[in-house]
Amino acid sequence: MPAFTGFPSGKNPFVPLPEAFFSAVLPEIEDLGELKIVLHLFWRLYQKEGSPRCASDRELLADPLLRRTLRRQGDPRPIEERLRAALEHAQVSGILLRVRVRVDGEIVSWYFFNTDRSRRAVTRLQRGELSPEMLLDAEGPAGAGQPPGGERDAGAIHALTVEVDRPNIFTLYEQNVGLLLPLVAEELREAGERYPREWVEEAFRLAVQQNKRKWSYIRAILHRWEIEGKGA
Numbered sequence: 001m002p003a004f005t006g007f008p009s010g011k012n013p014f015v016p017l018p019e020a021f022f023s024a025v026l027p028e029i030e031d032l033g034e035l036k037i038v039l040h041l042f043w044r045l046y047q048k049e050g051s052p053r054c055a056s057d058r059e060l061l062a063d064p065l066l067r068r069t070l071r072r073q074g075d076p077r078p079i080e081e082r083l084r085a086a087l088e089h090a091q092v093s094g095i096l097l098r099v100r101v102r103v104d105g106e107i108v109s110w111y112f113f114n115t116d117r118s119r120r121a122v123t124r125l126q127r128g129e130l131s132p133e134m135l136l137d138a139e140g141p142a143g144a145g146q147p148p149g150g151e152r153d154a155g156a157i158h159a160l161t162v163e164v165d166r167p168n169i170f171t172l173y174e175q176n177v178g179l180l181l182p183l184v185a186e187e188l189r190e191a192g193e194r195y196p197r198e199w200v201e202e203a204f205r206l207a208v209q210q211n212k213r214k215w216s217y218i219r220a221i222l223h224r225w226e227i228e229g230k231g232a
Contacts, residue, residue: 015046033086052121057109110135172204
């Protein structure tokens with residue numbers, strides 16, 4: 001790879017990043033793909049207009065700059081798989097929110113930064129208070145993110161259904177602890193039925209933050225909350 005020759009002289013456009021990214025998010029990111037996709041989304045969404053700002057998986061996959069960014073020497077995985085893995089890492093970490101929409105039989109995922117405004121928008125989409133058409137509009141014109149032939153017909157709007165997607169307990173385990181074994185799977189199934197989803201997600205997040213990626217540690221957190229109360 002040729003060395004970077006330096007930033008150009010004169011006025012350079014900038015992309016603002018929240019302070020919490022440096023103080024709370026960056027220290028916890030261990031996956032290079034996750035770091036790349038998060039930084040790319042800061043850049044990409046800053047250029048968009050409207051609120052809330054989001055990007056779809058097909059829009060990201062069609063982005064030649066992101067495809068180049070995700071290339072990694074010695075990694076045999078296709079770009080599609082590397083993008084999916086990076087987005088899942090960022091979602092499980094709580095950096096991104098994901099909304100899935102079925103468009104004429106195709107599932108398309110849209111990603112938002114996990115902000116108060118985005119959380120409200122996701123809730124309103126889930127309740128049907130916001131039209132999912134806003135997500136299609138957020139992709140921009142064909143050639144600026146949508147794949148070729150990206151123009152949609154007016155009737156496609158009637159085929160949209162919104163699914164707010166969140167990782168289940170098995171996905172959380174595999175992404176944050178390791179290979180899922182049959183004996184652990186049964187414990188996970190029982191925990192998923194016993195504890196609220198929000199508790200499970202937060203317990204995994206705390207385990208990662210403390211660098212204690214063990215199911216026994218996560219299980220102990222959940223049990224303590226059950227006995228003492230989560231706010232205790």
